[in-house]
Amino acid sequence: MSGVADRIALTGLRARGFHGVFPEERRDGQDFVTDVVVHLDVAPAAATDDLSLTVNYAEVAGAVLEVVTGEPVDLIETVAERIARSVLDSQPVAAAVDVTVHKPGAPIEADFADVAVTVSRSRP
Numbered sequence: 001m002s003g004v005a006d007r008i009a010l011t012g013l014r015a016r017g018f019h020g021v022f023p024e025e026r027r028d029g030q031d032f033v034t035d036v037v038v039h040l041d042v043a044p045a046a047a048t049d050d051l052s053l054t055v056n057y058a059e060v061a062g063a064v065l066e067v068v069t070g071e072p073v074d075l076i077e078t079v080a081e082r083i084a085r086s087v088l089d090s091q092p093v094a095a096a097v098d099v100t101v102h103k104p105g106a107p108i109e110a111d112f113a114d115v116a117v118t119v120s121r122s123r124p
Contacts, residue, residue: 004095006042008055011035015068019079022107026072032079033102034064036087038094039122045093055091063087068101076101076117084121096122 013036018029038055045054063086067079080101087097100118108115 004039004041007037007039008042008057008060009035009037010057010060010064013061013064015065017068017070017079018072019068019074019076020072020107021074025107030103030105032068032076033104034068034083035098035100035102036060036064036083037098038087038091039096039098040091040093041095053093055094059090060087063090076103076115077119080117080119081121084119088121088123094123096120 013034014031015034016029017032018026019032020026038060040055042054045051064083067082067086073079080099083101084097084099087099088094098118098120100116102114102116104114106115
């Protein structure tokens with residue numbers, strides 16, 4: 001990862017999306033649950049109590065919701081990648097981000113608790 005030890009996490013953000021490879025997933029939609037961990041140095045914000053020097057988690061939540069409820073794609077890998085890029089683009093103090101997209105209602109013919117994809121992205 002980035003070598004930055006501080007993290008801000010937003011977990012369990014639930015939104016309805018229409019992602020999937022099957023027609024019924026695109027037609028009916030399903031809930032997706034997203035976890036985002038942003039890696040950054042929080043010391044400057046903590047020392048000054050200045051929001052502009054840290055991650056605005058309301059903006060992170062908005063970025064997640066925009067992607068999940070936005071244009072349908074086939075793969076949750078694509079959803080996770082788009083969220084990661086959006087967070088890095090919108091949060092200049094973020095050194096890296098881990099995004100996990102859960103698809104608990106995935107169309108699998110077996111008893112299971114969850115399906116999830118995690119991507120980790122950092123600034124070049």
